Amino acid sequence: MLVSLCKHAFPVQPPRGSLAHPGDCTGCGITYDAHRLALEEQEGRHRIATAARGRCERCGIPGRMLFTFTPDPGPWDGDVGSHRLCTPCWSAAKLLDERGEPLTFTTALDHGTDEQLLRFLGMDA
Numbered sequence: 001m002l003v004s005l006c007k008h009a010f011p012v013q014p015p016r017g018s019l020a021h022p023g024d025c026t027g028c029g030i031t032y033d034a035h036r037l038a039l040e041e042q043e044g045r046h047r048i049a050t051a052a053r054g055r056c057e058r059c060g061i062p063g064r065m066l067f068t069f070t071p072d073p074g075p076w077d078g079d080v081g082s083h084r085l086c087t088p089c090w091s092a093a094k095l096l097d098e099r100g101e102p103l104t105f106t107t108a109l110d111h112g113t114d115e116q117l118l119r120f121l122g123m124d125a
Helices: 032-049 087-099 105-111 114-120
Strands: 052-054 064-069 083-085
Touching (some): 064 087, 083 087
Antiparallel strands (some): 052 064
């Protein structure tokens, strides 16, 4: 495994790149797509390395294989915590995170919209 100490910077202004297609890193020359692929592989390795059996934090079913899920921090989040979730709950949490919806009740109550909070409580508007 190759480790880069470069603090990658991908230009997004023409002629070196654009917002839709960032250019190669100005420090080491890695392409933006290769960098994204490396990050996804790293996330997958971390998920497998931290897997263990236990009780899912979301559904509460014991004895399941659990994987670490860390949501992307929102504008209101400081340090976001990790969650130990089973495979179905991990997938559901990833979809919620990609849509920008709250994963926990506390986040929904503090920072979510009324519709998100009602949906989280199972009382769809």
